[in-house]
Each structure stands twice: as structure tokens, then as C-alpha cells.
Amino acid sequence: MTMQATGFDETKIFPLQKEDPNNRLYRMIDNIPLAVMTVDPVTYKIDYVNKTSKELVRSIEHLLPIKTDDLVGSSIDVFHENPERQRQILRDPANLPFNARISLGPELLDLKISAITADDGSFLGPMLTWAIVTQKVAAKEKIRQLAHYDTLTGLANRTTFNERLKERLNASDDGPGLLYIDLDGFKLVNDTRGHNIGDELLKCVAEKLRNLGEDEDITIGRLGGDEFAILVPYNDPARMEAFASRVIAELSSPRSIEYHRKIHISASIGIAYAPAHGTTGEELQKNADIALYAAKKAGKRCYRMFSEKMRIDMYERLRLQERLSSALRDNRNIFLYYQPIIDVKTGQTMGREALIRWYQPDRGWVSPTDFIPVAENSDLIDRLGEFVLTKACCDAADWDDGLPVAVNVSAAQLGRDTLTSMVRAALAKSGLSHDRLEIEVTETAVLNNEAGAIRDLLQIRDLGVRVALDDFGTGFSSLTHLLSFPFDKIKIDGSFVQDAVQRKKAAAIVGAIAGLGARLGVTTVAEGVETQDQLRLVVREGCKAIQGFHTGRPAPMANDAHVIAALTGKTPASIITDIKGPSSLHPH
Ligand code: C2E
Ligand code: MG
Ligand code: MG
Numbered sequence: 396m397t398m399q400a401t402g403f404d405e406t407k408i409f410p411l412q413k414e415d416p417n418n419r420l421y422r423m424i425d426n427i428p429l430a431v432m433t434v435d436p437v438t439y440k441i442d443y444v445n446k447t448s449k450e451l452v453r454s455i456e457h458l459l460p461i462k463t464d465d466l467v468g469s470s471i472d473v474f475h476e477n478p479e480r481q482r483q484i485l486r487d488p489a490n491l492p493f494n495a496r497i498s499l500g501p502e503l504l505d506l507k508i509s510a511i512t513a514d515d516g517s518f519l520g521p522m523l524t525w526a527i528v529t530q531k532v533a534a535k536e537k538i539r540q541l542a543h544y545d546t547l548t549g550l551a552n553r554t555t556f557n558e559r560l561k562e563r564l565n566a567s568d569d570g571p572g573l574l575y576i577d578l579d580g581f582k583l584v585n586d587t588r589g590h591n592i593g594d595e596l597l598k599c600v601a602e603k604l605r606n607l608g609e610d611e612d613i614t615i616g617r618l619g620g621d622e623f624a625i626l627v628p629y630n631d632p633a634r635m636e637a638f639a640s641r642v643i644a645e646l647s648s649p650r651s652i653e654y655h656r657k658i659h660i661s662a663s664i665g666i667a668y669a670p671a672h673g674t675t676g677e678e679l680q681k682n683a684d685i686a687l688y689a690a691k692k693a694g695k696r697c698y699r700m701f702s703e704k705m706r707i708d709m710y711e712r713l714r715l716q717e718r719l720s721s722a723l724r725d726n727r728n729i730f731l732y733y734q735p736i737i738d739v740k741t742g743q744t745m746g747r748e749a750l751i752r753w754y755q756p757d758r759g760w761v762s763p764t765d766f767i768p769v770a771e772n773s774d775l776i777d778r779l780g781e782f783v784l785t786k787a788c789c790d791a792a793d794w795d796d797g798l799p800v801a802v803n804v805s806a807a808q809l810g811r812d813t814l815t816s817m818v819r820a821a822l823a824k825s826g827l828s829h830d831r832l833e834i835e836v837t838e839t840a841v842l843n844n845e846a847g848a849i850r851d852l853l854q855i856r857d858l859g860v861r862v863a864l865d866d867f868g869t870g871f872s873s874l875t876h877l878l879s880f881p882f883d884k885i886k887i888d889g890s891f892v893q894d895a896v897q898r899k900k901a902a903a904i905v906g907a908i909a910g911l912g913a914r915l916g917v918t919t920v921a922e923g924v925e926t927q928d929q930l931r932l933v934v935r936e937g938c939k940a941i942q943g944f945h946t947g948r949p950a951p952m953a954n955d956a957h958v959i960a961a962l963t964g965k966t967p968a969s970i971i972t973d974i975k976g977p978s979s980l981h982p983h
Contacts, residue, residue, distance in 0.1 A: 889923015
């Protein structure tokens with residue numbers, strides 16, 4: 396290696412070279428695994444390039460206007476788009492050391508320019524040490540992406556989202572606003588169409604959210620599963636509600652992911668904003684989540700703005716959950732009532748439905764429509780389900796008339812491969828004949844996880860236990876569900892039956908369901924029959940059985956009636972109303 400003369404006294408920089416080109420120091424600099432170049436501060440010509448530098452330049456030669464071997468003596472300007480700026484830096488030692496990252500085509504170079512000074516402090520010239528950092532930067536970026544962004548959708552992950560939320564809260568007194576989004580029906584798509592389609596759907600949702608927020612300074616995050624969140628830089632409730640409406644409308648429009656098959660989902664949103672609903676990230680998130688729960692409870696596909704009442708309701712639910720847990724643990728104050736189901740042809744009771752009842756000494760009776768959802772949202776539903784199944788089977792085994800008993804099973808119990816063993820255990824413990832047990836499920840319960848639910852129900856049916864479809868006429872009333880599983884009974888929802896007397900159309904639908912039942916060889920039961928008029932109507936429309944206050948209210952077994960009497964201060968006789976059902980269907 397020789398150094399070429401460049402018009403300035405290079406012996407000042409490399410005095411050793413002139414004396415002994417082979418000396419160790421010179422060799423060291425030449426071989427050091429660091430790319431080094433020196434530049435004449437007057438002419439800006441490169442006057443020294445070490446070996447490592449040459450190798451590196453060779454690897455990017457195609458991006459440069461000169462060849463590696465011609466570097467020494469060439470102007471340093473070839474490396475820069477803005478040579479004048481570079482010259483300014485190189486010229487004045489006061490600017491040094493100077494670090495820069497420059498891009499050269501697709502490559503990134505990190506450059507450090509330092510001043511070489513003589514013993515007396517005079518400036519001998521600049522020295523450039525440099526490296527190609529393209530891959531290192533890409534790897535770093537990849538790690539950053541992985542740490543901060545969701546790999547599937549590219550949206551901010553939970554950590555990043557939380558950081559942004561914190562930054563926003565620190566940055567301004569007004570806002571931000573927080574929208575928590577949960578997809579309705581996503582689990583169903585994932586379970587029935589497979590995870591690949593589920594993933595595609597999530598990507599599609601992310602894309603839609605990105606497009607929606609294009610013109611706003613917002614952060615969109617995927618917090619996990621099918622949970623998304625949007626941070627908006629304002630806290631005007633009307634504006635947030637308008638935005639939430641747009642999000643719901645956009646996410647609820649059907650999309651084609653598979654050829655010829657459209658996917659229908661929707662979204663529920665909970666909104667909270669600072670400072671009204673919290674001044675810390677945790678508080679806002681908790682409250683947006685509470686509001687989201689309220690939106691789900693209000694029927695999904697809607698948004699709810701957080702309110703203090705929602706928080707109180709939540710604590711109430713938690714208290715209820717604790718109380719229910721200890722009531723179930725101690726088998727205290729929880730009972731089963733039985734309501735007769737009457738065969739319209741014979742007027743005789745053909746079976747009884749078990750309905751759970753819970754008495755709280757300080758609050759009275761709590762409706763199952765209030766505490767079943769609480770149990771469903773915790774693991775209590777399994778204990779409750781087991782209690783009901785076992786007790787109903789044991790009670791029915793004691794009945795003199797040998798009638799069947801119907802037991803309600805909740806959505807949360809289906810599709811988890813646990814129900815069949817629970818049913819089997821209850822039958823074994825009670826000794827009840829399998830054909831005397833009937834399981835009631837609602838259509839929505841089946842819908843939640845169709846494949847899993849149907850698998851459970853088929854296993855139950857294989858045991859010789861019958862299965863009824865409850866509350867038909869509300870929800871989806873889909874004929875597909877009647878085909879997807881061989882139900883033994885269809886129960887037409889009470890609200891529907893009650894409507895039928897006033898509205899001809901409702902009556903026609905009751906008739907149509909009864910007709911459908913007859914064609915399918917399935918018994919149709921009209922629920923919630925309260926009056927003689929309703930009774931007459933449902934019989935005329937072809938229902939095969941009825942259940943309702945008109946023909947018998949739910950009532951407990953005699954031994955429970957005594958406990959309940961002591962608990963409520965009533966007489967056992969007033970509690971046991973009509974466990975056996977009426978003797979005649981036509982009392983008037
Ligand atoms: P469901 O299974 O459809 O039960 C029928 C409901 O209608 C019962 O309400 C019953 O008391 C009520 N009912 C019966 N006849 C009449 C009538 O003529 N008029 C009116 N207005 N109502 C009538 P209940 O006992 O409050 O139960 C409500 C729901 O809670 C049940 O609806 C069922 O879905 C659920 N449930 C009740 N017990 C259990 C249980 O042990 N396990 C599960 N998972 N769910 C249960
Ligand atoms: Mg039922
Ligand atoms: Mg029902």
C-alpha cells in the first residue's frame with residue numbers, strides 16, 4: 396500500500412509511513428477491522444483509504460461514481476448528495492467529531508468524522524471512520540417492530556398503545572378519548588372457518604380501522620385476540636360517538652375473504668375519556684372496558700359511553716358473583732322449582748322444567764336472568780350447572796308419576812367437552828332413567844360455538860337423553876339450526892306467544908313453527924301461556940304442548956318448600972302451588 400501525494404503534507408498525519416512503510420503502526424491502521432479514510436482539509440481529496448475501507452467500498456462500488464482503486468486522490472464529494480455541507484464540516488475542527496448516517500441507494504452508512512491534531516493542537520485534517528449498517532439497522536428495526544407492533548396486523552401492540560396513552564395524558568389537559576372495540580361473532584368465525592380465515596379477518600379489520608383514521612391524529616392498537624383500541628386526541632363526547640358509529644358501520648359491513656362466502660361480523664365499543672372518566676391510563680382503560688361490557692350487554696353492535704352507574708353495576712355484579720359462589724359452595728338458599736309442561740291433547744302433565752331460584756335473606760329472590768349471566772362470566776356456571784343437573788335428576792327420580800325433567804343448559808356450558816360427563820354423572824348418581832332427562836338449549840347458545848355445541852349435544856343424545864331448542868322465535872329463528880341438529884322439541888318463546896293474541900302476524904308465525912314441528916316430527920311447546928285466550932290460540936295454531944302460569948306456576952318440591960317457608964316467613968302450602976299441574980286444561 397502506498398499513499399499518494401495530494402498536495403498537503405501527509406507526513407504530518409502518517410509520519411511513520413515515510414520513514415518506514417512496513418512499520419507496525421502503519422500496518423495496524425491498514426489492517427484494523429474498521430474502515431478508515433483521511434481527507435485533505437484543503438482540497439477535500441481522499442488521501443488515505445485503509446484495507447477495510449477498500450473492501451467495504453468494493454461491496455458498494457456499483458452505487459458510486461468511481462472505482463475503488465481510484466478512491467485515493469478522488470474528491471470526498473462522491474459520497475455525498477450535498478457536498479458543500481460536507482465540506483463545511485470537514486473544514487473546521489470545531490465541528491468535529493461529527494456523526495452522520497447517510498444513505499447510498501439502498502445502503503445505509505454510519506460515518507464518524509474526527510479531527511486529527513498535532514501535539515500543539517493544530518488541525519492536521521479530518522479522519523473518517525465508517526461502516527455499512529444496512530443490515531444492522533434492518534435487524535434493529537425488526538426487533539423494534541416485534542417489540543412494539545402486533546405481527547399480524549402491524550398495529551401498535553398493547554405495550555406501545557399504553558405508552559402512547561400515557562404520552563397523550565401527559566401532553567394535554569383535554570383528552571384523550573379512548574375507544575375499546577371488541578368484534579361480535581369473531582370466535583364463531585374462528586371456530587367454524589378456521590384460524591387462517593380468522594387471521595385474515597383481523598387483518599381486514601385493522602386495514603379498515605387504518606382507513607377510517609387516515610385524516611386524524613389517532614393511534615390504533617390491537618390489544619389481543621379480537622380486541623382493538625383507538626386513541627383519539629380529543630374528548631368531545633359527540634365527536635367520539637360519531638366516530639364510534641362510523642367504526643361500527645364500517646366493521647359491520649360484510650366482507651369477502653373466501654371466494655363466494657361473505658363473513659358477517661359486527662363490533663361493540665366502549666368509550667371513556669380524560670379527565671372526566673380518569674386521569675391515568677389504567678383508569679381510562681378500565682372504564683372503557685366497563686363501557687364495552689355495557690355495550691355487549693345492550694345487545695352488541697353498538698357503543699356505550701362510560702358512566703358512573705356502569706361502575707356501580709360492575710361492583711354489584713362482582714358482589715353478586717361472590718355471594719353466588721358462597722351460596723353454591725355451602726348449598727345454601729339455592730333451590731329448584733318445577734313448572735309443568737302440559738300435553739294439549741290429554742290435558743295431562745307430560746314433564747316439568749327445572750328452574751333455578753336463589754333467595755338472599757337481605758334482598759329477597761334474585762331472578763335467574765340476573766345471576767345466570769354473572770355465573771356465565773365466571774367459572775361459577777360449571778358449579779351451578781352441576782348443581783342443577785344433579786338436583787333435578789335426583790328430584791325427578793323421586794317423582795311418583797315418573798315424568799321427565801327438563802334442565803336448562805347455558806351457552807357457557809356448551810362446546811367445552813365437559814357437559815356429557817356432567818350429565819352422565821348426574822344420571823348415575825340419581826339413578827334416573829336416561830330417557831327421563833331432557834336438556835334445553837337456546838339457539839344463541841348453539842350459535843356461540845356451533846361445531847362444539849353440536850358435538851356436545853350429539854354425545855348427550857347418544858346417551859339417550861332428549862334435547863329441546865328453547866326460546867325459539869326470538870334470536871335468529873334460523874331454520875338451518877333446526878336442520879343442523881335433530882332436536883326433540885321446539886319451545887316457542889313466551890314473548891312471542893303473548894304477542895300472538897294481539898298481532899295476527901305473530902299468530903301466523905306461531906302456526907308456522909307448529910306446522911314445521913309437525914312436519915319434522917318434533918313436539919312444539921308454547922311457553923309463557925298466561926291466559927285462556929293465549930291457550931286457545933296456541934292450541935288452534937297447532938302447538939302440541941303448553942307451559943305457562945295459566946296451567947301451572949313453577950313450584951318447589953315439598954321438602955324444599957319447608958326450607959323456603961322458614962326462610963321467607965310464608966307457609967309451605969302457599970309456596971307449593973301446582974307441582975302436579977292442573978287436572979284439566981279447560982278450567983273456564
Ligand atoms: P326459560 O328456560 O325459557 O324458562 C322459562 C321462563 O319463563 C322461566 O323464568 C319461567 O318462570 C317463566 N315463565 C313460565 N311461565 C310463564 C308465564 O306464563 N309468563 C311469564 N311471564 N313467564 C313465565 P325464570 O325461571 O325466571 O327463568 C328465566 C330464564 O333463566 C330461563 O328461561 C332460562 O333461560 C334461565 N334459567 C332458569 N333456570 C336455569 C338453570 O337452572 N340453568 C340455566 N342455565 N338457566 C336457567
Ligand atoms: Mg327453558
Ligand atoms: Mg324458554
